[in-house]
Amino acid sequence: MNRDILEGKWRQIRGQVKTQWGKLTDDELDEIEGNVDLLVGKIQEKYGQTRAEIERDLDMLLSEEPSPRMR
Numbered sequence: 001m002n003r004d005i006l007e008g009k010w011r012q013i014r015g016q017v018k019t020q021w022g023k024l025t026d027d028e029l030d031e032i033e034g035n036v037d038l039l040v041g042k043i044q045e046k047y048g049q050t051r052a053e054i055e056r057d058l059d060m061l062l063s064e065e066p067s068p069r070m071r
Contacts, residue, residue, distance in 0.1 A: 001055045010034030
């Protein structure tokens with residue numbers, strides 16, 4: 001997973017993260033602020049996924065073409 005992309009585009013992909021992992025609160029997303037380790041930890045806490053599963057899902061999320069509203 002490219003950490004730089006996630007951190008650099010956090011504001012743009014935050015909504016996609018919220019859609020995929022809806023149990024994350026806005027306050028938690030504010031706290032995470034693009035930090036991959038914090039994001040993975042919160043997802044593990046709420047969903048019980050492994051780090052590898054989360055990183056795979058994040059890779060897929062980051063590789064998707066952004067929607068027109070996000071450009």
